[in-house]
Amino acid sequence: MMAAVRRHRVLQTRFAGTIRSGRGADAMESRIGHRRACIRAAALIAWSLARAAAPGDAAAQERPNVYGTVRTAEGRPVAAAFVVLRAPAGKHVGTEFTDEGGRFSLGPVPPGQYVLTVSSIGYSTAVESVEVLAGELARVDVVLVPEAVQVQPLRADLAAARRAALREEAGITAHQLTQPELKLIPGLAEPDPMRAVATLPGVVSSSDVTSSFNVRGASADQNLILLDGIPVFSPQHLGGVFSIFNTDIIDRAELYSGGFPPEFGGRVSSVLSIESDVGDGDFGVSGGLSLLAGRVAVGGGLESGLGFRDLRWRFSVRRSHLDRLLRPAMEFPYHLTDAQGVVEAWAPGGDRVLLTGYWGRDVLDFRDSGPSEFPLRFYWDWGNALGGLRWTRPRSGGGTLDARAGISTFDTRLRFIDYDDTDLRSEIRQALLTLDLEQPLSSTWTLKSGIEANALEHHNRILVGGTEFSASAGRAWLASGYAQLSWRAWDRWSVEGGIRVDAFRPDDGAESIEVAPRLSVKRFIAGEVAAVKLSVGRYTQYLHSVRDEELPLGLDTWVVAGAHVPYVVSDQAQLGFELRPASGWFVSTEVYERRFEGVVTTNPGEDPNDPGDDLLPGNGLSRGADLMIRRAHGRTRGWLSVSWLKATRTFPDFTSSRQPLPEITYPPSFDRRLDVNVVVQRDLPGGIEGGLRWHFGTGTPYTRPVAGHALYATRFSLGARRRWQGPSSPEDSGGFGVVMGRRNAERYPDYHRLDLSFRRPMDLSWGRVVPYLDILNVYNRKNVLIYFYEFDRDVPIRSGLSMFPLLPALGVEVRF
Template structure:
């Protein structure tokens, strides 16, 4: 925004309220008086009111809600002499006024403007509790594993638990990892992980910011129990073509973007790992694995204020090798191991502010309609030896989401619908043996939701109430999910929030949560045998700001789960419908966040969480693997003002539960000829005997990560970086291996990440 425009906008007084039946619309074009070229970013305001706008790159502007009569328009732009024009506005009519500005000098006094931080605006205007926003630049300041990763940073936020170093997955406030709704620009992605869950799929150069809602989210969000993570793509505001090339130990990334005529922004990025090549430098063993990502985003702003955007993503992970490499084979000659999985997404969104007629029909000061259409796909294939055993899973989600937003005075109302058509495939075959399918499931349900959400912003109280109605075909289930949140401002900088509501989920992932690493997920959709899960949750908290860039937030929370599907560890392969058992459960805890925003040299946050979780299954009560009682993360970034920037992360947490091995059963071979058990030169089969489910806990875990970045600005900005993960080489236990053949029996610990250096460089222009 130009300085002159800003001064005019600040100088405008509060207008008297105009009746909806006494307003009109003014539109036109601002041009240079000499060259007749359009003048972009010129301020056009109605004198004596707060009605104003800026011209686009084509010089066009639209003013809605202009009082009928003969108001005066003031048009200004740095480098031009301000112009005033009187215009006649008739009720309900559209008036056209073009203005030519004459070039001239403008002398300004020193003005310092500090935009309000997103977090501060969220504090003032939203009743949603616990929301955490992280900008894309912050990703680069956190020490990295391989390269900057959205999901690795999410793990460092309050209320979030990562069960070990080897997964970028996360659990929010006691929930399972498949209970998190992950959105890319508002469109869902089901399995946003690479390398067996070690890395996330989001390319850091394309990320503008991300927002995590750990609970208490509005009625417009559904289909998940625990949290909403929305990753917003970066919008390149500069004209021409700009980009970045990033090279790390993990992958090479290329991204390009720009703006065309000030109204169309675009970006595209691609990434390819060379983990297979990197491993070969250190060992003769092959790693026949690679992944590829491609992501793009385009957004166009029309002269009438409407915006049309499209987002696309495609990612693929591939393992392709001869089984002979692993010293085992399920088919003669070695056979092939084929294992691949990936996501695809194509989404289109259109948002349009309503004109005077539509706004008047809704009885509003302003209004907007939004429509989104998307097609999301996830698929995985595991082939053990040329078809000797093959697993396939695919899930296609075609979704439509529409919404009408209405603003009147202090009231905001959102009303919308969401409709999804699913196509699920899940099969296990052994074609090499010529047998029929071991398992073959195909399902095509649909889900429909409608919701309304109303917010009232008073001087001391901010309240939001909503209701979401949902149904899923083939389940015989319908549900209502009420949600409410109230924020009371004790002062300008201190507020207390109470929030509660119900969430539901009908797309569970078939996984063994006991496994320390999540290699891949099989996604299912609820049916007569797979229940629709639900959770009631309540949150009470307070937030205190100290100045414009520092705050403290403390929240307590409670979640009760009902009909929660958990993988049945004893299911019968010949029986359909026993893949899950239903459990109930509870999670509760306290989250503390102390944050210094990035406006200062020293920034970062301290996140501490205390949480307790338990589930009631057929075998009794047990703690889920994400039940980490104490979890502390301290993230800091120091930028003293020179070329160097420094980052650090200290993590400390109590151990997560696991099922201990308390003994070993030896199975010997019986020889009927000698009526005895063979004991010599015969392989002995040993079977571990487990104790109480998750009755033991790993030791405390700790890790210090450090990073340094050197930035060399210029026509091309070079930014090499070095990260040290686990800088003092802490021996954090990953899992135990038991050996009961020794006397006494032994237990060997396998550790998580050792001291792990990472280097890389990013070049931007």
């Protein structure tokens, strides 16, 4: 296998097991020299750009000189408030939308008197007088008062709003789903953010029975999933059937499917950011009951205390109940439990502190089963735990300082009650500390930079009958730094250029430094309501899940890169067009290409005595195009997403007897060429909220068995003569073999399914009740999950297992 690995030129210097001497040492020395040159070049470019954008005597005059915050009377920031600065004659001299901390910055404007107007839906418009003095910054803190009905801000400047939406990022591909949208997308028993993400362009879910998703030809473990900024490993219950996220306590989910900036590292495919809902600060209790589980959330707040001006918190608990409901009739061995909490506090000076926590556990318990019920007694549990603390401070003159610390783990263990000498376990752990600084350098330049430290660790073990068949442990340190300069010429261009540098040090391998440049450019056209954008960049990842994605269900087994495990480097490019033709409408189309080096797959032909050949390193390639048409407002809302994808993976062929192993290229199991999603959400008569999803996808690849044959074994007859003997009867166990066709050369039939959702909110004197009905697979399409082949018969038989049939699911939500 080592010889095969040496054929991968780029992997040669990252896969420490291939570095020996001679050519390997020369390659390493050359690679180190190349990295040093890259670092020097990156430092020189960053220094040159910083000098060009630095606020010297002339540039200082270009910095925003009017800044401030927009808050409620309780001190809570108001995000997306529309801020307008006018001269006394009424001329607009600056407009801005507040960020998530309620902050804004405008200018520069010459000294004089100005009028600042702030408006936001649900609040009265605030008007403040501003005096700007020469050489000084003018700070204005605005307090908005709630108003029952306020639609005037929507008419204030719709064109400006559409322009601002286009200018938020230069090249990132981002799609956001709010809590109401998440709840109207039909789910399995209850709303699920990860299943909802599968309706977005570029996202593929390979089957009904998993909530895992693949983005633009990458594997599922290459998605960075964040809960309030803290990474989450394997965020699924029941082996992937549904996610760990409770929608009742989720504010929104945002997917960055391409072109994400250098502040995001650790994964090469996408970023799914889940943000918790801290509530409105009033004490309240909400809950829900579905066919799957019961859940309850409690929230409240303090107007002041502990040195904070506004403190809010929410805590939720969820547990499945089928094991309890079915207990009188039968023992149901599975249950899940999870808990999630969030605390948000705002200091009088505008500092924000956010505390996040999650714990969840799945249990498959066969300890009490008798021999007649199940032959083995075992206890299998798995789950996540994470905690995070985030502190954000606004800076004078605009910008923020943001610090995060957190820890995240995922582990699983299988124990057999009657066999103390058997143990199967797996664990992955990540601890992180980050510091980010965003600072306006002038009216057109903004610098964002940060540093990050991560500790990664995994432990995997398979012990059966006292014999250790597999054991691996790895620990590594990952130190990263990034810098990004953003330049915006408001009526023409938006450019973001940055560099991320990762220094990776595993305990059992060679140190490495990767420089990952990223560049995004957006050009506004057609009256600033349309834009053409381009994004190119390099992305790195230093851990893998080695779960076989061709299996419908399963748990992830994570490994950290090291001496025998390469890390992933991906170079990506995308070109797109965006259009906002009218208020609430959004159209986007993109084409892309991604190349992956250092992807891995398990090696069925491994040598048990060689720890270096458990995994096979390889390469990947994906090309595709995405289309998104979305309407966000009105009685009828929704979107159409269309994705075309062609993905391949190239690995050494472990079935070959040749040395070195030849390469084989094939489409991965998630290579769905065409994927279409139609999502419609509409307000129906009688106060009913309706949701619809229709999903069509061409068939995914699989490897088809083409023939069967009897297995012959060596037998010795009288006289010590050797002969070959087949099975004495077709029923002999292990007496039949199967010949497999080309890897993933066949495809399952096309997939399509229609789901409906109906919700009826009812306001009562003591609170709100929302009964809901989800109907999955309305016309009962028999989508194939997997085929089974039986060649040990006179006439071979192919049978299949279908995915979910027609499945209605009732539930109710309560809030008081």
